[in-house]
Amino acid sequence: MTSSFDYTPPGLADGVPGAVRRRHVFYVPGYDPEGSSRYRMLFVRELTRYAKRFGEPKPSITRATMNADETVQSWRVAAQPETGGAETSYDVLLWDDIVRNDFQRLRLVSVALLVVGTLQAITSGMMVRFYRLNWKYGNVILYPLLMVVVLALCTVAIAAFVHAHLGTGFAHSLGWPLWATIPAGLVIGLAWVKAMEALLNRIFFWQLLNDWVFNWQHGRGSRPDYERRLELFADHVHARCSAFAESGDIPDEVMILGHSSGALTAVEVAARVLARAPDLGCAGQTLALVTLGSGLPLVALQPRVDRLRDEIATLVTSRRLVWVDFQAPQDWMNFPGFNPVKDLDLDLRGRPAANPLVRSARFREIISAETYMKVRWRPFRMHFQFLLSNDQRGYYDFFAMTLGPQRLRERVLNPVLPEPGPAILAP
Template identity: 55%
Template sequence: MTRQIGFTPPDPAAPPAGPVRRRHVVYLPGYDPEAGKRYRALFAREFARYAKRFDLGRRTISRAETRPDGLVQAWTVESGRAGTETHTTYEVLLWDDLVRADFRRPLIVSMALLTSGILHSVATGKLFRLYGLNWKYGNVILYPFGMTLILAALAGLLGWGVARLLGGVLPDLAAAGIGTLAGIGLVLAATPLLDRIFLRQLINDWVFNWQHSNGWRPDYEARLALFADHVADRLRAGGVDEVLIVGHSSGALTAVEVAARVLARDVARNLPASPRLSLLTLGAGLPLVTINPRARRVRAEVMSLVESDRLVWADYQAPQDWMNFPGFNPAHDLGEVPKGPVRNPLIRSTRFRELIDPVVYRRISFRPFRMHFQFLMANDLPGEYDYFALTLGPQALRDRVLAPAVVPLRPEAPPEPVPTHREI
């Protein structure tokens, strides 16, 4: 998809204007078996980097606490210059236990499921549509399938060789059995190496999205219900100016589904003017699920937000990121006709090229996972896209997107950004 990134609905949702002094952020991670560890560490590290470079004023962050049931990890942040301080409660809603359960499947089973999903996607034309939306993401999808075929071929070749070698010594059936075990052993022995190149992550991620699009993940559906209960409770509690639901990567769809379910509840039909309900999606992969015609419920939930005047939805996309769909607009590209005025989402480009030091940019341009996580990391240079201004700043989401107050560099900041980033 090559169209220009940027869309403002003709009838955007418009909550009452006013600064945000207290905000409740609910962050939905993507398909990540280490979410309980990764996102607190990433947030703390990048917020420290951000505060060193940008004129943030006050900055305090509390220790993280995890709820006894393991579903919510939370901390608080106070930041801002005099007169514009904001108190933020930042929560991560966790479903990494479901992901780890997927990872406990034997790799061979995951590869078989991946093959089934790819063949199904080819037969239904889904894979070709995904390529049409973003050929880079299409290559990311085919990468684990190609590696699966190569590994299967190597395992088959090893098994055949062992069987041939033992054929003159053992009965044919015994030789074949040992050859089969040798092939399986190769796959198992290769698993640590495959984890280092994110192969198992990509295999299981694709399988999950395929299963979810076909309605085959009751465990995930049950978790969505718990998340929606949690966000609805936060709205009922009040005491804040904005409840902001944030989703990154495949977590963007989770955030959309949670927001839709909250709005569908009776408690949301008469929402007071405060707190505002806002939705921020970053590097989203919505088409991975919604492009499947069988994903009727998910498609209906997306369209309910497109038409809703009860929240503001902003979607940030990046052509530099291989794992999102720049230019995708659910109001136009989902194949559904809105029943009413289009009010969401506000779509903007992150313009990473303008925010990242050129030395760093050149180094990470061909590292898809690193670029994909830039959505959650500190900028090197000031710009309209600013994750910490969006989640911690004094502007409500709609105001930040339509008229961003760019946070300047600190007066004592070095003239050139420090071109060092740790690995994700």
Template identity: 55%
Template sequence: MLGRRMTKQIGFTPPGLAPGPDGPVRQRHVFYLPGYDPEATKRYRALFARELARYARRFDLPRRTITRAETSPDGQSQTWTVEAGRAGWDTRTTYEVLLWDDIVRADFRRPLILSMALLAAGILHGIVTGKLFRLYGLNWKYGNVILYPFGMTLALAAAATGLGILAARFLGDLVPGPAAAVLGALAGIGAVLAATPLLDRIFLRQLITDWVFNWQHSNGWREDYAARLDAFAARVAARIAARDADEVMIVGHSSGALTAVEVAARVLAAGGGPGPGSPRLAVLTLGAGLPLVTINPRARRPRADIAALVHSDRLVWADYQAPQDWMNFPGFNPAHDHGPVPEAAVIANPVIRSARFRELIDPAVYPRIARRPFRMHFQFLMANDLPGDYDFFALTLGPQSLRDRVLAPDIVPLRADAEPVPAHRVI
């Protein structure tokens, strides 16, 4: 059953993984699914370009060009093209961010007080049903991240109550008692709302609305999101049908990892995926938070989507985890940790590997990055300081297919003239 304590060893190669190797990739189409982020339209092109420039300064990638981003007329995707290469290979990658930040921003427009009330309802539901305790069993650090916005909500409620009582007492000599009580309550609520800009700086609103979204999604209450998944799947299926790439890769980071899985499952259900002359289909999940949704037994569709990928040989799914990252579930194996597997079932996915951030980040800056959970969480999308098996740009821009890269990575070396990483650099 989901929620049992997992083995902490990170690494799994499914016995039913379709045989390879696949051969070199010259043309690739990457569909990137952001997590729950209200600024995805602005964030990911800038992050990608900045980190690719850093990567090229340190690693042997002498040829690279990147185009400007173009947003689709419907506002649901943002696309650019990257050409990259070094001795012996060249690739052309179309990188397309599938956008659902308009849905996130709509959640952000919900009154903060209402979001806090929904958070309290979701957390209390998790406590009563035991789901919160099972999440703690999977990763106590992520459990603390989950409780942080709830604890802050209780603290803010207490502060608002205290301020309201003080205001009511002050006003008691000026206006009748009932009016003083009403004005005091409004003063307390107003103080919380006035602090909203500060709360946004410490990510409180994002964590609150993120938790509420996952709770709603797990209960099947987000038809707007489900409709967007269908639209994304249609976009991916059309690219596969165009047959103009060697590999179509769906990449999801953080809560976007579940989005990537849900999109891929819809593509398979609609008959998409590999066929004669069609591109290989690959799914890459990074720092995934799948149990945040699937730990709820009512999350039947997401769990079925995960199972569809686990038992399908029509794609390759690779999942990278990191014990240094507070906001993923290292050791979680979707093939086994959702409950007993039927004896006759073929386990074809996912291939699970550790990103081993401690070996990829310069030791001089690692301790400071390790103290910043959000920064470490985004390391999955950033340039390494040192060569290693996990290499975001080799995975998405390199000549190896996802299957070949994960099973037998061709490590990209440092440039001969690469300068040491400045000891003060902490992004």
């Protein structure tokens, strides 16, 4: 069964024969201030659940190490002879320090940036395009602005109440002058917003606000800190791959993998690595790019992103790598059906499209009915399903893709699935 938006490009490159015995994964987390701790914990927990759920031996995972500037976290997963699983090395490319800096910005500055960015998206017609691609994501984008309006109205109402009861005109007022009651009312109103901080964090207000502001700024070319990190990531991937070639110990598959906002980062890094390394992806090695639950249109549809669109065009026409974009209609924070070949004004210079393969992750097949009923109205939980253990065997399988013996291209076109059987429910 295929999804209505599944797409295989006509110029798809031929596959490389043979199973993967060794794989190296460069993983890019999304816009997350706790990326350096969250992904490692999530990976170990979910792999443990996966092994228990499907009756497989739990692979051995080494301790995580950090490079000197704390931008790359690494570990290794041992091969699995029982299942044919590959030995897999992980490099997590970290940019959570950039995200934390955004969270430390003066709140009023963040709110002002949100208002300007959202109003620009609305007046330029870009918001309409977001809604056409996924109305749920459109609501997620507008949610912080609507919350700002609600908080502002509540603050004004509190300030007016305080002013009325401290100033003149009410039987029980204290008779304070106007120059004292208005500031006092505003201070108390803003203090109420500050007291709501824990609740605002629980409902992901600041997370979604800062995420949208970041994507808007990136589209305007006003994130030099992120641009420097992209160059550092590309240098790291290139250096790793060069070291593999020099030692003669070349992995069968090198995979650049990004989730959520990290999917955009993975796209930008992959394009820059191809430009740096003209031999990468040749001579029997598979270079794979995987984007999961991508928010690529948030930046790619903005008017001042010529470099990004050129990078996407390079990947779309390259036969040196295989790019697979997994989407999910159940996920509020991606764009199911988005296809850069069809939906972006790319200059392919007359070359045929060889990427990406667009596929549905088919969450309804891999999440049990009981779990689905619990999480369908929890957008962040559903968004992270791309990285979690399946409840049931299915076409999309994060751990089979990153640890299994099939190369990405074959995994997508002709997946070898274990015989269906009852899962062993893990707690």
